[in-house]
Amino acid sequence: MLSISNRGNAMPASPIRKLVPYAEAAKKRGTKVYHLNIGQPDIETPKMVLDAVRNSDFKVLEYSHSAGNESYRRKLVDYYASVGIQVNHQQIIITTGGSEAIQFGFMACLDAGDEVIIPEPFYANYNGFAVAAGVKVVPVTSSIRNGFALPPIADFESKITARTKAIVICNPNNPTGYLYSKAEMEQLKELILKHNLYLFSDEAYREFCYEGEQTSAMHLTGVDDHVIIMDTISKRYSACGGRIGALVTKNQQVLDAVMKFAQARLSPPSFAQIAGEAAIDLPANYFDTTKAEYKKRRDLIIERLNKMEGVFCPNPGGAFYAIAELPIDDADQFCQWLLESFSHEQQTVMLAPATGFYGTPGLGKKEVRLAYVLNLEDINKAMDCLEVALKVYPGRTI
């Protein structure tokens, strides 16, 4: 019978990309759209990283090792050591973006019907990879009132069943920007030890912490077999299109199983591995500059948001996202209206409704995610648009 699979039907459409047709229509009408809806940084990819690819002189664009080039993995050992993570190159499997690291982790550790607990709001594509793997996402709700801190451990425990196999965190968090404290990470450690769970830790935004340092899941002691890091160069070096990430773990069984999935897809992209390897030679102050830029943007956007009447936005400690509560009836409608029916001086702003980041239906209806990936001037203009929009939106609640 010719039909789409149940999982094909269940697969969620991207909540971030579904408004794209409205943005395209707005642009066709001559309206400038400020994109705060997607984590595509405007920061330039370091020239030396791109030049490494441009100056490459091989003659055959060959498959690499299924785990990625050994030279790259050996250099990554130094990178991880520089952030306090002690691993060897055989504990690193290069993946096609962080996306594939998540997929591989789910596929190798979880069967259809197994459950993973994820604090919500969470990165929407975890849902997609879970559907592909037949895995059930069980959300534990975090609250905008305390800045989306780790929910109480009792909330996690109340969700644990015989099918629970893993906790997934993103730290610093996309979409909330929350940076989990050392104490919270230690709480998670006790939880995974007590219930013998995997801890999948998405650390894509490791370097982007504005107050304090990130506590990596790999800084935790005594849980080597539990911890699987999902990593990527996408945000770190503004190299989203490279599609290079990594799965890092000390669990040899997991490495062996993941390698079989890695072999089936042959190898990660060769060009961008060259870029990733070159990035490790960036000067030590590279992140200082980028981080300082993001911090200025964060400070500006948070200040502007909280000055608007009825808006509440906690100050995120990391990544380059913030979730704001707006005085509106429905974030999905509001975000569509911004593109379809609003403009201020021929400009408008594109935001991501937060509903797509919650697993529990009905949550996040007054919340939007803002990615502060634009320069200060553009952020100011985008905030001007939002400020005016909130005064005239038909569904405003104040």
Place this chain on the structure above:
Amino acid sequence: MLSISNRGNAMPASPIRKLVPYAEAAKKRGTKVYHLNIGQPDIETPKMVLDAVRNSDFKVLEYSHSAGNESYRRKLVDYYASVGIQVNHQQIIITTGGSEAIQFGFMACLDAGDEVIIPEPFYANYNGFAVAAGVKVVPVTSSIRNGFALPPIADFESKITARTKAIVICNPNNPTGYLYSKAEMEQLKELILKHNLYLFSDEAYREFCYEGEQTSAMHLTGVDDHVIIMDTISKRYSACGGRIGALVTKNQQVLDAVMKFAQARLSPPSFAQIAGEAAIDLPANYFDTTKAEYKKRRDLIIERLNKMEGVFCPNPGGAFYAIAELPIDDADQFCQWLLESFSHEQQTVMLAPATGFYGTPGLGKKEVRLAYVLNLEDINKAMDCLEVALKVYPGRTI
């Protein structure tokens, strides 16, 4: 509980790559190893294709559209038209290698427990993607005696159950090199129409046909909704490391479902999309040269093989593989022995045991796959090694 998933355990290790440690040990002993075991061509990637990447001058390595760059997809429309396939750019989704096209097709069309029928021997990674998707591969055996022609349609029909959703073919075939005739393709058309099945057609080797032309699944009429093409630039332009492929179909429901999987992983690699797009501007005679080279290699390797006592190797019509029957007890043991215990003038040859390409246990034990991806001189030397080896192998049967 910390454990590997059942699918992680069921995932097959690569049958091609499992002998790698023995090859590495041989090289360390100073033995030169001719690699006929893997489809990594030695043909140079066209310089203009690599130069397109080297001369690119963007500043931010951005995500592309989840379906791939529109400019690339529009150029692919011309490429497909040049091989008699009429599609528009919205019927093409760029994937991360042909591998991802297979994955997406399986995921979007098949549920866990569904069945796909594949003529064996078949490309081993179909097994891996099937395990990942929970799909059952049902083999229909083709025979070396008739050069691995399409098995009788009655054999397919005897395997069809209520769970059968698709037929998978690779044309020209990896690992057999067999080129399905127009008549065989028409038979398959009747089969998929009669039983309302998808036809997944892997056409990675489309250009490499040495006698006659390829009949694409998309040349068949009246089965637009049934046909899904899995494609890749890997072999076509000797660009395996780019990891760029495509899923092509006129079935809008399938396109919509596949797009959701594509969005979850964000985008295919940006660098290699530039390479893929440039490749479409290669001169029309590009394939003539490559094909002439492969044909010479095929002619040589087939001649050499069939001159060896007890060896039988049908003449493959396409791709760059051949399967030979050898006068040996066990192909797995023989291939390992070639690396571990044999050398001729300090040289040996690495072959792929055919057992890994069969779904039915016990088949292919006397067969090996040879990829003629080396130059004529190296092929001759590799055949010298094989010829001597067959005379002294302890498990020889003549």
